Amino acid sequence: MTANASLATPPFVAVVPARLASTRLPEKPLADIAGKPMVVRVAQRAREAGAQRVLIATDDARVLEAAHAHGIEAVLTRADHPSGTDRLAEVATLLALPDETIVVNVQGDEPLIDPALVRDVVSHLAAHPDCAIATAAHPIVDAAEVFNPNVVKVVLDARGVALYFSRAPIPWQRDAYAPQCGAQAIDIAAMPAPPTGAVLRHIGLYAYRARFLRTYPSLAQAPIEHAEMLEQLRAMWHGERIAVRVTNDAPAPGVDTPADLERVRTLFLTNS
Template identity: 80%
Template sequence: MSDIARHPAPPFVAVVPARLASTRLPNKPLADIGGKPMVVRVAERARESGAQQVLIASDAQAVLDAAIAHGFEAVLTREDHPSGTDRLAEVAMRYGWSDDTIVVNVQGDEPLIDPSLVRDVASHLAAREGCAIATAAHPITDPAEIFNPNVVKVVPDARGVALYFSRAPIPWARDAYQPHWPDVAAMPAPAAPTAVYRHIGLYAYRARFLRTYPTLAQSPIEQSEALEQLRAMWHGERIAVLITRDAPLPGVDTPADLARVRKLFGSSA
C-alpha cells in the first residue's frame, strides 16, 4: 500500500469513533453488512492492523451493545462532540494513556479500510518524533478531482511534513492551468515535477496532542476551509504525511454506498 519500508508496527491503539446520528444514512454504525454491524466490520479491520487495543467509542448505548456482543471493547462518550478528534480526546483523557502513546482514528464508516494502511500511518508517526500527528495521501492527476472542493489536497515539504491542506487545487500548476482558467473542464493534468496529493482522512495522534486538542481555539483557516487539521497546524503542531501509491476504497456515506459495500460482502439486507 505505502512507499515506506516495512518495519514491525509500533505499539498503538486503534479507536473507532461512531455517531449514531447521520442525516444521509440514519443509524449508520449499526447498518448490517454481511450479518454484522458496520462499526464491527470497521473494528475487525482495525484489529487486523496489529493494534494492541481496539476501542469503539460512541455516544449511543446501542452501538456499545453491538460492539460488546461481537467481542470488542467499547466506551460511552459525550453526545456533544463536534468532531471525531474531540471524541478521541475524551477517550485519551479517560484512559490516561502516556504522552507518546500512538492512537489511530479509524472512522466508523470505513468497513473496507486496508489494515496495512492503519498500521503504516501508526509506524509513520512513531518514526517522526517531532510530529504530533501522521496522516496519509496519494497522488491524483484527474483535473475533475483536483478542482473538486470535496477532495481535500495536501502539500508536504521535503521532509514529508504538511505545509497546508486545502479544498482548493494546490499546488497551483501555473503554466498548465492558467491558459485554460476558468474553464476547469479543459484543464490538463499537471506535468512533472508538479504533484498533487489527495488527503486520506486517516490520522494517528500522540496522546499528548489529543489531551491538548480541546483547549486549542479554532483558527481562521480551519473555519474558512472547514478542515479541523488546520487547527493543529495553526497552533504550531506538525503533521507527517505518508504518501501511498493508491487511493483507498471508499467509505459509506449514502444508501448507495451501503448497497455497494453489502454487495462486496455478499449481503443485500
C-alpha cells in the same frame, strides 16, 4: 499494500469514533454489512492492522451493545463532541493513556480501510518524533478531482511534513491551469491531468500522540479551519506538525450515502 507494511509496527491503540446521528444515512454505524454492523467491520479491520487495543467510542448505548455483542471493547462518550478528534481526546483521558501512546482514529464509516495503511501511518508517526500527528495521502491523476472542493488536497515540505491542507487546487499549476482560466469560469473538462505525483489527495486516517489529543479540545478554533472546514488546520495553526505518509494506492470507498452502503455490501459479498 503500501511499501513499508513489512516493517515492524510500533504499539498503538485504535479508536473507532461512532456517532449514531447521521443526516444522509440514519444510524450509519449500525448499518448491516454481510451480517455485522458497519462499526464492527471497521473495528475488525483495526484488529487486522495489529492494534494492541481496539475500542469503539460512541455516544449511543445501542452502538455500545452492538460492539459488546461482537466482542469489541467500547466506551460511552459525551454526545456533544464537535468532531471525532474531540471524541478521541475524551477516550485518551478516560483511559489515562501515557503521553507517547500512539492513538489511531479509524473512521467509523471506512469498513474497507486497508490494515496495511493503518500500520504505515503509525510507523510514519513513530519515525517523526517532532510531529504530533501523522496522516496519509495519494497522488491525484484526474483534473476533476483537483478542482473538486470535496477532495482535500495537501502540500508537503522536503521531509514529508504538511505545509497546508485545502479544498482548493494546491499546488496551483500556473503554466498548466492559467491558459484555461482568465476572467470566465474555469472549464474543468479542458484542464490537463496534473503531472505525476504533483497533487496529493488527503486520506482521512490519523495517528496522534496521546499528549496532543488531550490538549486538542482546549485549542481555539483557527480562522483557516473555519474557512476550509478542515479540523486538522487547527493543529497546524497552533504550531503542531503533521507527517504525511504518501501511498500510491487510493483508499477503498467509504460510506456516506445509501448508494455507498450498497456498493460496499456488494464488495463484501463478492469477496466473501
